[in-house]
Amino acid sequence: MPLGVRQPWNAVDFAELARLFPPPPEYFERAWFADPEEIDRVKLSRLRDRADRAYRVPFFRRLWDAHGFDPRDLRTLDDLERVPTYTVDDIRRSVEEHPPYGDYQGVSPEDAVREPLRLHMSGGTTGEPRPTLYTQWDRGVSGVLNTRAMYLQGLRSGDVVINSWSYGLHNGAFSFDEALQRWLNCIVITASTGNVTSVRKQVDLARRFQAAAILTTGDYLLRIVEEARAMGLDPRRDLPIRSLATNVGNGELLEEIFGIPAYATYGFHEVGTVAVECPAKQGLHIFEDAFDVSVVDVDTGQPLPIGEVGALVVTEFYKTGSPQFRYNIMDLSMLYPREQCACGSWLRRMGKFAGRGDTMVKLRGVNVWPEAIGTIATAVEGTEPDYFVRAVTVDGQDALVVSVVAAGDPRRQDALREAIERRLTDQLGVRIGVEVVDPGSLDHLTGQTTAKARRFRDERTGVEPR
Ligand SMILES: [Zn+2]
Numbered sequence: 496m497p498l499g500v501r502q503p504w505n506a507v508d509f510a511e512l513a514r515l516f517p518p519p520p521e522y523f524e525r526a527w528f529a530d531p532e533e534i535d536r537v538k539l540s541r542l543r544d545r546a547d548r549a550y551r552v553p554f555f556r557r558l559w560d561a562h563g564f565d566p567r568d569l570r571t572l573d574d575l576e577r578v579p580t581y582t583v584d585d586i587r588r589s590v591e592e593h594p595p596y597g598d599y600q601g602v603s604p605e606d607a608v609r610e611p612l613r614l615h616m617s618g619g620t621t622g623e624p625r626p627t628l629y630t631q632w633d634r635g636v637s638g639v640l641n642t643r644a645m646y647l648q649g650l651r652s653g654d655v656v657i658n659s660w661s662y663g664l665h666n667g668a669f670s671f672d673e674a675l676q677r678w679l680n681c682i683v684i685t686a687s688t689g690n691v692t693s694v695r696k697q698v699d700l701a702r703r704f705q706a707a708a709i710l711t712t713g714d715y716l717l718r719i720v721e722e723a724r725a726m727g728l729d730p731r732r733d734l735p736i737r738s739l740a741t742n743v744g745n746g747e748l749l750e751e752i753f754g755i756p757a758y759a760t761y762g763f764h765e766v767g768t769v770a771v772e773c774p775a776k777q778g779l780h781i782f783e784d785a786f787d788v789s790v791v792d793v794d795t796g797q798p799l800p801i802g803e804v805g806a807l808v809v810t811e812f813y814k815t816g817s818p819q820f821r822y823n824i825m826d827l828s829m830l831y832p833r834e835q836c837a838c839g840s841w842l843r844r845m846g847k848f849a850g851r852g853d854t855m856v857k858l859r860g861v862n863v864w865p866e867a868i869g870t871i872a873t874a875v876e877g878t879e880p881d882y883f884v885r886a887v888t889v890d891g892q893d894a895l896v897v898s899v900v901a902a903g904d905p906r907r908q909d910a911l912r913e914a915i916e917r918r919l920t921d922q923l924g925v926r927i928g929v930e931v932v933d934p935g936s937l938d939h940l941t942g943q944t945t946a947k948a949r950r951f952r953d954e955r956t957g958v959e960p961r
Pocket of ligand 1: 776838
């Protein structure tokens with residue numbers, strides 16, 4: 496071993512980490528109920544510290560210099576609006592110009608001598624994968640943030656949890672795995688997706704080890720439920736699921752099947768879990784000791800008033816590896832005003848994930864999002880919660896077509912198509928083409944056999960596929 500290599504316990508003061516970012520259950524005893532002044536005071540001091548650090552990273556120095564922003568100008572929380580934002584396109588360019596890591600990392604592989612590092616990738620379906628280097632400290636804090644959400648979602652130490660997220664290049668499965676083992680003392684079964692461990696095997700494992708949760712998308716958990724029923728099992732009796740942690744989408748249906756509440760979360764792979772829904776179910780509380788979330792107009796990037804839906808701009812203030820400071824993630828949502836929630840917390844709330852800003856299609860002057868179409872279409876009675884939207888060109892004009900899976904009698908599909916068309920026109924103000932299809936026929940498009948479903952494809956002529 497080279498001289499001077501620091502082991503995890505020497506590289507990171509874990510007691511200090513837990514003091515600054517309390518894990519559950521302590522977090523829900525005090526920090527959860529912090530008053531607005533304390534929240535803002537902690538936030539401002541951490542933000543200023545992180546701005547200084549980000550400015551030492553070439554990517555941020557270049558961006559901020561070009562916009563005339565000096566981190567010393569960050570004196571109040573309102574000043575944050577003046578910090579320029581960036582999108583995934585800027586990250587892509589950074590990777591292209593400074594391969595293979597880009598110039599947005601705050602550490603490099605040589606730094607692994609003073610602190611163990613990890614590398615995970617995002618994207619990569621088109622273009623180069625976007626790497627992120629994580630320090631031991633980053634893994635620790637994001638583990639704490641993940642377990643805060645999972646604790647609220649009902650997981651407790653000693654619970655056996657099946658992790659059906661994909662153990663691949665992405666951070667997701669690994670970050671949940673580490674969080675559960677190190678910060679919540681749960682026992683993780685590393686199933687990965689159906690390609691690695693068949694759905695039937697997952698049902699077997701859940702039953703045999705009495706798993707308290709199966710971590711995967713809501714859609715995929717429903718697939719597991721279907722399989723359990725096909726095996727002659729009663730999901731609620733034979734699979735004693737006590738937590739719907741990480742099961743995004745289809746919350747109400749899962750609540751009904753398992754008889755437990757589903758609380759939504761919001762997060763992404765570079766920063767971990769940002770916010771979690773509380774039992775009051777009026778928005779997701781942002782972990783404001785680690786994040787600022789603001790909302791900007793999708794087209795102009797200008798700040799939007801509280802309550803308006805736009806693109807989320809996220810700043811984390813905990814990472815020592817690769818900072819994310821005013822990242823316009825192009826996920827759509829909104830913010831609630833600062834007020835005390837019925838649960839007693841003053842932590843600011845945001846809406847649920849409402850779709851992607853970069854899949855927006857302008858139809859005759861109206862902004863339309865595929866996820867919004869899916870939500871409206873699958874709310875019509877007689878549909879399954881499964882759909883796929885395509886943007887196409889018809890007579891030189893942009894058009895959208897949604898394929899929706901029918902739940903019942905194939906003979907009623909014409910009536911169903913008309914009902915969905917009418918509902919979409921009423922609610923969106925533009926006409927969307929509708930196609931009603933049989934169960935399973937969208938799987939090759941949505942990738943339902945992997946854990947994360949795709950819902951949109953741009954097939955317009957002259958437009959590059961995303
Ligand atoms: Zn609340």
